[in-house]
Structures are given as structure tokens and as C-alpha cells.
Amino acid sequence: MTSPASPDAVAREALRLIGPDPENWVPPRAGVDHNVAIIGGGQSGTTFAFALRRAGIGGVTVIEAAPDERSAGVWLTRARMERLRTPKNLPGPELGIAGLSFQSWYEARHGREAYAALSTIPRRDWADYLIWYKDFLGIPVRYGVWLARIEPADGVFRLHLEAEGRSFVETARKVLLANGVAGNGGPFVPPVLADNLPRTLYAHTADLIDFTALKGRSVAVIGAAASAFDAAATALEAGAAEVHLFARRAQIASVPINRVRGYPGAYDNYPALPDRVRWLQALRFLRIGSTPPPDAVRRAVRFENFHLHLAAPWTGAREVGGRIVATAAGESFAFDFAIAGTGYFVDPAARPELADVAGHILRWRDRYTPPADERHEGLGAHPYLGSGHEYLEKEPGAAPYLKDIHVYNPAGFVSFGLPIGDVPSFRRDIPGVVARISRDLFLADLDAHERRITGTIAAEFDESLYASAIWRGARAAAE
Missing domain, CATH: 3.50.50.60 (FAD/NAD(P)-binding domain)
Structure with missing residues (x-):
């Protein structure tokens, strides 16, 4: 039997091999508290916090309405299955770093044979793994903080927050909604x-x-x-x-209809499909049933x-x-x-925190008109998201700030073809969202970055380092 090792030791070695986190490259701005505010401290929010750190993006805060880590997310609260429904070896929060994976964590605690014997992941083990992941990586989550309102204001968002009976405001350049199944609507x-x-x-x-x-x-x-x-x-x-x-x-x-498009070609390129195809895929799922x-x-x-x-x-x-x-x-x-x-319905207008912006959000009903026999009011209410999971404007120029609100919850189902926020969406979509946030922050501060990348830099050595090896020719040698 394989002797278990410490999960921390295995993960620590994996992080050593990939090198230290990059330094924060985002220039500070006066009056801005956070570069990115992540709303939701469950599996998606904590994974995004780590991914942004590895991208060199600092000034990130994670806000969670639940009072503590065992109440965050669904796994120890509203999820009542005995085991997860996804394959046990599906890529997840580890983001390609094997030592941070559930398999590595589980084998380090119980041995390889124990993991091999699992058919699927026990729900409570998954919850314990997520807590270990957050704690080991040192991801600070602010529990008991409720987002009441997102207010666009002069190139930033004023986040109206509530905690411990008091209300206060913080500012952020980017908002990432990683707030679960009801994050763009509510229970039906x-x-x-x-x-x-x-x-x-x-x-x-x-x-x-x-x-x-x-x-x-x-x-x-x-x-x-x-x-x-x-x-x-x-x-x-x-x-x-x-x-x-x-x-x-x-x-x-x-009939698990989503599995038919689970191969890499369809999975990786799904967001590039024409609107008609994406609509029909979503409609087919609803008609066949969950x-x-x-x-x-x-x-x-x-x-x-x-x-x-x-x-x-x-x-x-x-x-x-x-x-x-x-x-x-x-x-x-x-x-x-x-x-x-x-189940749940999707309608950004039903969320109080989105009251200031919901009327400007482009919906699928604004973008695509299906034939009469393919219409569906519920699907039409979904936001039509951009390639970085960002809201788009219903009227160009009316609400340019919407591109800085990224949606990583099931409201992205029609646009991206998966239950966004579930583990299957991690491998494709988290890197894509982080890349868009990185690009937007970089280009927004282009003047500062241009000065930085064209600035002077001290030489690492002078000509004395190589003077003795300079070829002087045969005539010089004879003299």
C-alpha cells in the first residue's frame, strides 16, 4: 500500500517547481480600493483569486455573504447529493498544477489505492478539499459581507456593501460575479x-x-x-x-444531452458558434429535460x-x-x-445589486430572434455575454462600463453552453476570463505601461567582461 504524504508537502513542491507568483503589475489609482472585486467565495471565487494572482494582478478582494467557510458555496448547505456528478479526474481548481488537484490532495491523505477505488468524489470530501485549497494558498475571503448595489461612477464601480449591521462603500475597477446559480436571477x-x-x-x-x-x-x-x-x-x-x-x-x-458535445472541438470552440446554433443547443437541453x-x-x-x-x-x-x-x-x-x-430563473433585473445596470444589459432576446416554434422566454432573458464573460450593452455607447462586469455563473449557459460555475467550465473559461481582465487592465493603463516598457534600464555588465576575447586580426597580433 502506498504511504500517504502530507497534502501540504505535495502542493508546496508543486508550487516550488512553477516558481513564485509574479509581482503585481497593475499601477495603483487614486480613489480605487480594488482592481478586481470577486463576488462569491466558493469554488469559483477562490479559484479566480488564485488565477489572478498567478497572472500578476494584485488588488483583488473576495467577498462572500455567508458567515464562514463551511457555509460558503453549496457543498455543505444546499447540495444534498452523496457524490459529485462530474468525473473524478475532471480538471478543476488546480488550474493545471497537479499538486493542487483533488486527486493529489486525496491520495496524500488516503493513498493511491483509496483514490483508485473511488467511482466519483464524495461531496463532503470535495468540500474539505476546497477549504484546504483556499487555506493552503492563503486566499483571503471576507465572510459575512453582502453586496447590496453596484453603482457605476467615473470609471470605477462603487460597491455598496453591508457587514455586521453597517453599510459602507468600496471601489473597484472590475467586478466578477462568481456568485452561484442564483447570481443573475433566483430560485423558481x-x-x-x-x-x-x-x-x-x-x-x-x-x-x-x-x-x-x-x-x-x-x-x-x-x-x-x-x-x-x-x-x-x-x-x-x-x-x-x-x-x-x-x-x-x-x-x-x-438522456444526458450535454455529453454529446463534450469532446474538445465542441467544448473549446463553443463560444465561437453562430447564435442560431447556440440557441438551438440550449433549447434542445430544455426540451429534453435535466x-x-x-x-x-x-x-x-x-x-x-x-x-x-x-x-x-x-x-x-x-x-x-x-x-x-x-x-x-x-x-x-x-x-x-x-x-x-x-430550478432557477435568469433575469438580471431581479437582482437588487444590479438595479443600476440591468436595464442596459444586452439579452439574448435583444440579439437573436428565433423562428416562432423555437422561441423561449426564459432563454431570451439570459444575458448575451462577450468572449470574456462580460456584459454587453443593449445600446452601444449607453453603458460602456458593462464590459468591466464579468459573469461567471449559470447566466452564461446560452452563451457558453455549460452550467458556468460548475467544475466542467473551469478549464476553458477561467483562463479566458482572467486573460480578458488582464488585457483590459493593461490597456486601460497603457500610457503608464508604455513608459515602463520603453524606459531606461541599467546595463548588466560593461565591455570589460568580454574585452579579452575581442578578435583584433592577424596584423594587430603581429604588432
């Missing part, structure tokens, strides 16, 4: 729940649900993607008396008190005596609690 709660029931009787899978409180209760889950099955299984494991899952479709989506992994389905159906309802959307719901009375597929049901596993 079906109107049949939101319009008819008190909030105490239902939750969305995005909420922090106390599943222990559901012990002995009758629970309904609406939706049939991964989060719905995960919530159903978690409720059953917590001792729910019964769980009924209601799906709109006549069968559970089982596929729950087989293990998520098995985890729920192994319980005899799990009941699956197909072609059964809720058509009515009301509160009766503190319980839910719901109608679906012509039948009436009574539940103590309902959970919406119905």
Missing part, C-alpha cells in the same frame, strides 16, 4: 405554491431546509431533476412518513414510502388546517410540507 418557485400557500408550508431546494423537522411527516416534492430526487431522498433518510415526487413529464428525463443521475433516482426509489407521480403537475393548492391540499392529475392529496425542486 411555481405560482401554484407561491400564490396559494404560506411560506411556512413550502421551501425551495435553494433554501436551508431542516429535514429533521420532517420526520414522521408527509412531504411533496415538485420537480424531477437531480435536486428534486436529492431532496426526496434526504427527507426519507430523515424519517419522513412518505414522500411523493410530482413530475410534469410522462417519464423522467434520462437528467437526474441514476444514483439519485436509486437513492429515492429504494424506499417503499417513496411514490413517483408522472405527468402530474400541480394544478391547485390550498392550506386547510395547517396542511397542504393539492390537486394533480385529477387526484387530491394532503401533505404537511412541499419542496420545490424546480
